[in-house]
Amino acid sequence: MPSTRATTKDPTQPGDRSAVRTLLRLWPYVRPVRARLFTAAFVAVLASCTGLVIPLVLKWMVDGPVADRDPAGVWLGALYLLLLGLGEALLFGLRRWLVARPLSGIEAGMRADLYRHLQRLPVAFHDRWASGQLLSRGTTDLMLLRMFLAFPMTFLLVNGVTILVGVVIMLLQDWTLGLVILGPAVPVMVTCVIFEKRYADVARLAQDQVGDLTTVVEESVLGIRIIKGFGRHRSQARAFRELTRTLRGTELRKAGLLATIWGVIVTLPEVAIGAALVLGTVQVASGGLSAGTLVAFLSTALALRWPVDSIGFLLAMSQEAATATERYFEVMDEVPEGGVRNSALRGAALSGAGAAWGSPQALEALGEARLPAATGGLRFDGVRFRYPDAPPDSPPVLDRVDLHIRPGESMALVGATGSGKTTLTALVPRLHEVTSGRITLDGEDITAMSREELRALVAVAFEEPTLFSASVGDNVLMGAADSAGAAELNRALSVAQAEFAHALPQGTDTQVGEQGLSLSGGQRQRLALARAVVGRPRFLVLDDPLSALDVHTEAAVEAALRDVLADTTALIVAHRPSTVLLADRVALLSGGRITAVGTHHELLRTNAEYAHLMSGTSEAEDER
Numbered sequence: 001m002p003s004t005r006a007t008t009k010d011p012t013q014p015g016d017r018s019a020v021r022t023l024l025r026l027w028p029y030v031r032p033v034r035a036r037l038f039t040a041a042f043v044a045v046l047a048s049c050t051g052l053v054i055p056l057v058l059k060w061m062v063d064g065p066v067a068d069r070d071p072a073g074v075w076l077g078a079l080y081l082l083l084l085g086l087g088e089a090l091l092f093g094l095r096r097w098l099v100a101r102p103l104s105g106i107e108a109g110m111r112a113d114l115y116r117h118l119q120r121l122p123v124a125f126h127d128r129w130a131s132g133q134l135l136s137r138g139t140t141d142l143m144l145l146r147m148f149l150a151f152p153m154t155f156l157l158v159n160g161v162t163i164l165v166g167v168v169i170m171l172l173q174d175w176t177l178g179l180v181i182l183g184p185a186v187p188v189m190v191t192c193v194i195f196e197k198r199y200a201d202v203a204r205l206a207q208d209q210v211g212d213l214t215t216v217v218e219e220s221v222l223g224i225r226i227i228k229g230f231g232r233h234r235s236q237a238r239a240f241r242e243l244t245r246t247l248r249g250t251e252l253r254k255a256g257l258l259a260t261i262w263g264v265i266v267t268l269p270e271v272a273i274g275a276a277l278v279l280g281t282v283q284v285a286s287g288g289l290s291a292g293t294l295v296a297f298l299s300t301a302l303a304l305r306w307p308v309d310s311i312g313f314l315l316a317m318s319q320e321a322a323t324a325t326e327r328y329f330e331v332m333d334e335v336p337e338g339g340v341r342n343s344a345l346r347g348a349a350l351s352g353a354g355a356a357w358g359s360p361q362a363l364e365a366l367g368e369a370r371l372p373a374a375t376g377g378l379r380f381d382g383v384r385f386r387y388p389d390a391p392p393d394s395p396p397v398l399d400r401v402d403l404h405i406r407p408g409e410s411m412a413l414v415g416a417t418g419s420g421k422t423t424l425t426a427l428v429p430r431l432h433e434v435t436s437g438r439i440t441l442d443g444e445d446i447t448a449m450s451r452e453e454l455r456a457l458v459a460v461a462f463e464e465p466t467l468f469s470a471s472v473g474d475n476v477l478m479g480a481a482d483s484a485g486a487a488e489l490n491r492a493l494s495v496a497q498a499e500f501a502h503a504l505p506q507g508t509d510t511q512v513g514e515q516g517l518s519l520s521g522g523q524r525q526r527l528a529l530a531r532a533v534v535g536r537p538r539f540l541v542l543d544d545p546l547s548a549l550d551v552h553t554e555a556a557v558e559a560a561l562r563d564v565l566a567d568t569t570a571l572i573v574a575h576r577p578s579t580v581l582l583a584d585r586v587a588l589l590s591g592g593r594i595t596a597v598g599t600h601h602e603l604l605r606t607n608a609e610y611a612h613l614m615s616g617t618s619e620a621e622d623e624r
Contacts, residue, residue: 019200019322023153025329026145029110033102040098041154047091048162048307052169054084055299059173063292099150107146114138114328120336123431124388129331132215133208137331140210141324148321152314159307159314166304173297174289180276181301184268188308192315195261199316202257204323206250213243254316261312269308273301377569378405378428378539380594382437385423396435397423399592407442410570412583412600414613419589421573422463425541428571429458441539459537463544463573465528467519472501472527473508479531492534495560497553498526522549526557533564540570546579558582577614586610 030037057080065073118126118134171178220227220236227233277298283289385398397420405411415421426432427439430446439446446454459479467475476492477484489508493501500523504510512519512527519527529545546554561582574580580600588596588603588610596607603610 019196019319022322022325023148023318025325026149029106030149033105036098036102037149037154040095041157043091043098044095044154044158045161047088047095048158049165050084050088050091051303052162052166052300054081055169055296055303057081057084058299059292059296061292062295063290067292095154099154103146103150106149107142110145110328111138111142114142114331117332117334117336121331121334122336122433123426125334128389130211130215132213132218133211134331135218136207136211136214137324137327141207141327144317144320144324145328148317148324152317152321155310156314156318159310162307163304166300166307170297170300173293173300174280174283177276177280177297180279181269181272183275184272188265188268188311191261191264192311195257195312196315196319199254199257200319200323202250202253203316203320204326206247206254207320207323207327209243209247209250213240213247216240216243258312258316261315262309265312266309269305273298273305276301376442377407377409378411378571379403379440380424380437381440383424383427383434383439384436385420385427385432386435387432395592397592398427400437401589401592401594403587403594403597405569405571407569408567409585410565410568410572410583412572412574412580412586413589414574414580414586414610415589416613420592421589422543424589425460425543425571425573428539428541429455429460456535457537458539458541459532459535460541461528461532461543461545463547465524467512467524467527469511471506471509471511472504475512475527476508476530476534479533480535484534488534492530495533495557495564496526496530497557497560498523498530501527522553525549526553529557533561536567538569540565540568540572542570542572544573544575544579547575554578580614588613 057077061074061077064070065077114137167178167182170181216236216239220240227236280289280294280297284291284294380401380403383398383401384396386394386396401424403411413421413424423432427434428446430451433447441449441454441457449457468478473489476489476498479492480488493499493508501508501510525545525547526549529542532540532542532545546557549557555578558578558581565582570583572579572583574583574586577600580586584599585597586600586603587594588607590609596603596610598606600614604614605611
């Protein structure tokens with residue numbers, strides 16, 4: 001069962017969130033179109049108040065032309081009513097036209113900002129968050145925000161003004177009947193206050209559960225081969241049904257709360273209108289009130305039924321929008337790579353202010369500042385790494401790694417499973433940030449470079465290749481400059497022994513499908529390798545790039561790679577002797593540290609752990 005690991009708070013626990021303060025965070029998006037939205041709100045208020053003039057016309061008709069039996073006056077009154085109704089409809093239509101374009105623009109802008117921000121967030125963030133939770137924030141939550149800006153935000157104001165104007169009109173008609181109508185105001189407001197807090201908690205829980213459900217659907221679609229291969233479709237269906245059952249229960253709780261407030265908000269005013277009708281009829285019968293005044297009063301009260309009745313679901317939509325805003329900004333508040341918060345922390349460390357110098361992080365920063373000057377090539381100096389969400393007292397994954405790969409040299413990185421090889425390679429393009437120590441490229445600290453500059457120098461190929469729903473050519477050329485063309489593409493495919501792309505139905509223009517699952521594992525891995533070498537990078541980081549290849553294809557790729565590696569400084573994670581032999585030297589990673597460096601044959605003679613790793617691999621290959 002998926003967990004709510006994507007949320008930053010437990011939605012079932014009470015909090016001090018203010019819906020108004022949360023929704024005010026939308027102001028930067030609303031500000032550019034505020035004039036149009038304010039105009040639309042004014043038009044809606046005018047339309048609503050136009051509707052309140054109708055009861056006054058009815059009063060004039062009943063006490064005037066109807067009482068005097070004047071047909072011409074009745075027809076004139078009917079014309080007034082028709083014009084008022086037509087004017088009200090046109091004004092509401094104008095409001096809809098005014099808000100349609102800016103609201104779609106706000107939604108598109110927020111979605112674009114969210115996508116752009118997600119691209120800038122570090123890998124550690126994406127490791128923590130479920131993709132379905134992010135997807136629901138970019139779709140369902142933004143839809144709720146657009147609906148709030150289109151309707152509740154405007155009509156909470158419009159209905160409030162309408163109720164206020166209507167109450168004033170009723171009090172001017174007859175203050176005793178007006179007080180009867182105002183009787184339910186206090187219990188309705190108390191109910192709304194209680195409802196707001198309870199509904200907010202349930203709305204947050206429901207939206208988080210939608211994110212969990214989205215995650216399950218996405219994982220089931222992407223992992224359909226595994227599910228079918230192991231016959232797990234029934235267990236997956238049960239897990240999905242359990243989630244939908246849980247979400248259904250939460251939605252029913254929302255419906256129950258909404259039904260409760262709706263019942264209170266509708267029933268009490270209806271009772272008040274009934275009491276006013278009885279009392280007003282008695283007054284008309286006794287001559288204390290004109291029939292026209294009673295008709296106008298009751299018409300005004302009935303005209304206020306919709307503004308009062310709508311309070312419940314307007315508050316519900318506002319709470320859901322506040323929750324959606326909170327969820328949206330939970331992601332937007334995350335500090336991106338090279339973000340302000342990191343810069344601020346670095347500034348505080350350099351200033352030496354406060355007690356921060358006594359922390360382990362500050363001591364590590366001091367040690368980093370004292371590192372000797374780096375030389376050319378790729379160098380790791382005292383690199384230590386601990387995952388950001390790891391317990392503070394846990395041992396680091398990498399502990400004071402020192403390694404120098406000379407310019408133009410290829411270094412194979414070997415170690416037991418779980419020794420941190422992949423983690424070490426991820427530090428070079430800054431997919432993760434070092435905890436302490438530093439990494440330099442040709443003597444320049446990678447943290448002093450912009451990420452664009454760094455990633456233009458370093459190309460990577462991962463053990464698990466990822467392809468996008470695009471053509472073969474587009475996937476490969478993603479690793480090159482925008483000006484790269486067919487010549488660079490063909491060269492990269494040749495190096496990676498991926499000429500099979502030319503034999504596809506549309507050649508290199510063939511769409512590979514989502515995740516590239518229309519291709520074999522070896523084909524995907526060769527295209528990923530082609531993507532890494534197409535831009536002729538100065539530094540190349542390969543994480544076991546040949547693991548899915550058969551021995552003959554592997555030999556052909558290795559032969560082509562030797563020409564590429566001759567002009568590149570490369571770090572290659574290797575598990576097989578055939579891959580190790582691509583490199584000039586080998587580094588053994590053990591216990592989070594580099595424990596031995598040398599050629600393959602030197603380490604076989606002098607290092608028992610390395611000999612054991614290579615002998616186990618060789619035996620497995622022999623058996624195969």
